[in-house]
Amino acid sequence: MTVALNTNEPKPLVTLKPETGWANLHLEEIWQFRDLLITLAGRDVKLRYRQTALGAIWVVLQPLLAAGIMTFVFGKVAGLTAPGGLPYLVFAFAGQLGWGAFNGVFSRASTCLLQNTQLVSKVYFPRLVLPISTIFSALIDFLVALAMMVVLIVVYHVHPGLHLLLLPVWLGAIMLLAVGCGLITSALMVSYRDVQYIVPVLLNFLMYASPVAYSLMMVKEKVSAHTYTFFMLNPLSGLLEAFRWSLLGVGTFPVEYVTYSILAAVGVFLVGAVNFKRMERRFADVI
Numbered sequence: 001m002t003v004a005l006n007t008n009e010p011k012p013l014v015t016l017k018p019e020t021g022w023a024n025l026h027l028e029e030i031w032q033f034r035d036l037l038i039t040l041a042g043r044d045v046k047l048r049y050r051q052t053a054l055g056a057i058w059v060v061l062q063p064l065l066a067a068g069i070m071t072f073v074f075g076k077v078a079g080l081t082a083p084g085g086l087p088y089l090v091f092a093f094a095g096q097l098g099w100g101a102f103n104g105v106f107s108r109a110s111t112c113l114l115q116n117t118q119l120v121s122k123v124y125f126p127r128l129v130l131p132i133s134t135i136f137s138a139l140i141d142f143l144v145a146l147a148m149m150v151v152l153i154v155v156y157h158v159h160p161g162l163h164l165l166l167l168p169v170w171l172g173a174i175m176l177l178a179v180g181c182g183l184i185t186s187a188l189m190v191s192y193r194d195v196q197y198i199v200p201v202l203l204n205f206l207m208y209a210s211p212v213a214y215s216l217m218m219v220k221e222k223v224s225a226h227t228y229t230f231f232m233l234n235p236l237s238g239l240l241e242a243f244r245w246s247l248l249g250v251g252t253f254p255v256e257y258v259t260y261s262i263l264a265a266v267g268v269f270l271v272g273a274v275n276f277k278r279m280e281r282r283f284a285d286v287i
Helices: 028-032 034-049 057-077 087-109 113-120 129-155 161-191 195-206 217-222 223-229 237-246 255-281
Strands: 001-007 012-015
Touching: 012 057, 028 034, 034 129, 057 087, 057 129, 087 113, 087 129, 087 161, 087 237, 113 161, 129 161, 161 195, 161 237, 161 255, 217 223
Parallel strands: none
Antiparallel strands: 001 012
């Protein structure tokens, strides 16, 4: 909300004008409340690993077990082979690594408002801090699982090459897309609690509709051109393929679809942020 001073009147008048669109984001407030952002991020990490017997080992076991199951189902039962002659376990774990980054941010950002009800309803701060703070705990999980990925790469003698330098770009785009989706669902979840039950189901469908346990080349060989184009409308398709291409040095790199995926990630984030700020004024009343 802006305050404009009308100097044409004998007495100063204060005019209150509601802001809409991009001007209403006030991203500079995120920097002003950076101490709160760091505190919330640290709290999420502590809560995640507190009173757990295995601690950070769960972060490695979960994608490793999922990759093992996918290796059996897709590699053994379905008879699919990983590109470049890679062991299917390494191929599937790399896909799980990228998917885990998206899933972790999206899931936590979606529920961040409901998990901080007292904070939202009683204290003023830019509410965008809450979903953004979830990035840090998801990033720590990613780095822990990445250490296991390094072990697999060394054991199976995988040579990523210079493609590895682009990995942060794809990771950033994946997390940006996840935050944008989380902004939309978290704002909706305040008014419509059913959304918290829809998100896990949506994520399960999305995981199998994205190239996590299979490559784009496998999809292109099995489906028609129209179906393949429809499949690539999912921004995660290009991002996960590029992520695995950088990490393992195998697979395809569809430049046009990767470009589309990055633009879609930016677009989803901007739309989610504007929608979040538009609905923010009602959070304290209905949460």
